Amino acid sequence: MKNKIYICDVFDFLNKLPDCSIDLAIVDPPYNLKIANWDIFKNEKEFLNFSYRWMDLMLLKMKPDASFYIFNTPYNCALFINFLKDKKIKFNNFITWYKKDGLNYSKTKYVNNQESILFYSMSKKYYFNSDDIRIPYESNKRIEHARKKGILKNGKRWFPNNKGKLCPDVWQISSVRHVNKINGKIVKQRHPSPKPREMIERMIRASSEENDLILDLFAGTGVVSLIAKELNRNFIACEINKDYIDENLKEYLCLKL
Numbered sequence: 001m002k003n004k005i006y007i008c009d010v011f012d013f014l015n016k017l018p019d020c021s022i023d024l025a026i027v028d029p030p031y032n033l034k035i036a037n038w039d040i041f042k043n044e045k046e047f048l049n050f051s052y053r054w055m056d057l058m059l060l061k062m063k064p065d066a067s068f069y070i071f072n073t074p075y076n077c078a079l080f081i082n083f084l085k086d087k088k089i090k091f092n093n094f095i096t097w098y099k100k101d102g103l104n105y106s107k108t109k110y111v112n113n114q115e116s117i118l119f120y121s122m123s124k125k126y127y128f129n130s131d132d133i134r135i136p137y138e139s140n141k142r143i144e145h146a147r148k149k150g151i152l153k154n155g156k157r158w159f160p161n162n163k164g165k166l167c168p169d170v171w172q173i174s175s176v177r178h179v180n181k182i183n184g185k186i187v188k189q190r191h192p193s194p195k196p197r198e199m200i201e202r203m204i205r206a207s208s209e210e211n212d213l214i215l216d217l218f219a220g221t222g223v224v225s226l227i228a229k230e231l232n233r234n235f236i237a238c239e240i241n242k243d244y245i246d247e248n249l250k251e252y253l254c255l256k257l
């Protein structure tokens with residue numbers, strides 16, 4: 001059933017989801033960082049077996065021209081890529097999310113200030129709207145000059161796009177907990193690791209069209225589902241803990257699969 005958030009185990013959910021039914025999946029799964037009970041595994045092997053199992057099930061649910069995004073640590077994403085390399089799917093990008101997450105001290109290695117996002121499609125034929133996710137140019141003076149006279153590149157005169165430049169694979173977006181600080185102090189969130197609206201909207205605008213069906217696995221607050229609804233997409237979501245779900249989505253809860 002479309003436009004519902006199912007409160008249940010992810011494997012029960014995926015096993016009952018129709019095959020070849022999803023246009024886009026945005027997945028924010030456990031990271032094995034022990035930030036909550038659902039993120040605790042006995043060892044790396046158990047975590048990877050869990051991850052590879054839901055990935056295999058998810059791939060069955062994707063349409064032939066569908067795309068999907070997976071969040072995780074850079075290290076885990078490298079392992080996921082190795083697992084997915086033999087699947088009949090297309091790797092598109094290893095996206096670096098620079099979180100601008102404030103102070104984070106480390107004196108034995110470089111400070112961790114990023115997360116990673118894998119962007120795949122099920123085949124070479126997939127929807128991607130690059131114009132709808134353009135971002136502002138950085139050099140204002142140079143761009144203003146280029147608007148009037150253009151810039152000579154490879155024998156052709158280039159003029160800037162009014163919507164901005166094409167989106168790169170490094171995303172500078174502040175984390176939710178950083179944005180929501182009060183008087184410089186971290187405030188407890190409904191979910192321990194929510195994702196920014198700006199980021200989710202970028203993914204949905206780039207990789208889906210109106211009325212497409214978006215899969216929101218490990219939904220957390222349900223931000224993927226909420227933005228899908230706002231952008232006139234359909235969604236179907238799964239979350240194990242109903243207390244995480246944003247109040248604006250409670251009317252879409254379905255407690256039975």
